[in-house]
Ligand SMILES: Nc1nc2c(ncn2[C@@H]2O[C@H](COP(=O)(O)OP(=O)(O)OP(=O)(O)O)[C@@H](O)[C@H]2O)c(=O)[nH]1
């Protein structure tokens with residue numbers, strides 16, 4: 001029962017029409033731009049976009065989301081263009097989908113379902129796959145009724161897969177389905193917990209590093225910058241949600257010092273909430289980071305709105321307080337600097353202009369990371385036996401050594417270290433803190 005969202009359908013180039021409603025409140029992000037983004041999502045999912053229908057309304061229609069007149073126009077367009085799918089820009093209620101499909105006689109999906117579909121095709125690691133599957137089931141729960149209409153046509157439906165006895169007397173098919181889906185959700189959460197535990201073991205030895213996480217709108221250039229800085233080969237594509245997994249690399253910055261950088265999934269406006277929740281394990285990298293690198297595509301006409309959308313997700317994750325470097329990327333495409341200057345004056349003290357494409361600004365980026373690192377450091381005097389060269393070299397790579405003295409077979413180092421690294425070094429019994 002994993003194929004509710006059959007992605008093979010999408011690969012057959014669905015012929016789609018996009019529908020957007022401009023509500024009174026949606027002034028900042030113009031409806032056309034929102035539909036441009038929806039078209040990019042549809043394209044990434046492999047669907048062909050044949051046309052768009054836009055309606056201005058005070059509020060959505062309860063039954064059909066759009067008004068009756070537009071609905072008729074839409075039906076005519078579907079027939080005329082031989083469309084197979086209608087994609088709505090906003091989340092529809094399960095009842096609205098049911099009503100629309102009945103009236104229009106074709107498949108109706110919304111932005112959330114489209115994003116889920118892309119996630120399903122882009123998930124590569126077992127962890128990402130489990131996370132997507134979880135999100136799909138969570139999405140399914142309130143929509144079971146709709147599924148059931150389809151499934152009940154096949155004998156037994158989802159319930160038929162249950163063991164004998166799962167269908168108690170008086171229990172309807174819908175209840176059986178709901179129970180099975182809940183059971184599946186519990187199983188998936190358990191599997192993800194196990195992966196998270198393994199992940200904890202793997203990252204334990206990384207604790208001593210100062211760790212940064214790339215965040216940003218999808219397609220901003222996070223993976224490109226990560227590759228530039230770390231010589232990694234993270235998948236880069238001009239498509240939305242190219243990256244779904246977290247990749248972590250050690251990166252050497254100035255002063256022969258090292259930090260850990262993590263590249264991960266991008267954000268988008270109207271990101272389905274259950275998707276954020278399901279990606280908990282991946283997003284954990286952001287939650288655990290010491291600082292964030294917020295990458296912005298400066299060539300995008302709505303870079304400003306994208307920054308806000310990202311900040312909203314960061315708020316939800318409770319990480320807004322983390323030190324953040326604003327990385328204004330794709331500067332090779334920017335001619336007018338006025339907008340940039342306004343941004344630089346509004347979004348914090350740490351910022352840098354880069355181009356992942358040409359490589360400009362990489363040194364600046366390293367320098368700013370270095371500054372941030374220095375900000376978090378305190379000076380400590382440590383006494384270490386000379387025989388423990390391993391500990392001494394850890395202090396050199398993770399901190400800044402100001403003075404070095406010898407006392408018999410002991411070394412006394414005066415060094416600037418972040419609280420985290422200092423704590424880590426002090427875990428060694430042989431190390432003494434002098435001041
Ligand atoms: N012109 C220009 N293009 C860039 C720059 N940086 C990245 N790109 C392009 O932008 C597209 C997206 O880059 P990615 O690095 O995959 O973006 P991402 O933020 O990792 O995207 P997701 O993983 O989908 O969230 C690719 O086609 C890159 O080649 C840049 O500085 N200038």
Ligand SMILES: [Mg+2]
Nearest residue numbers: 222223242243
């Ligand atoms: Mg990426």
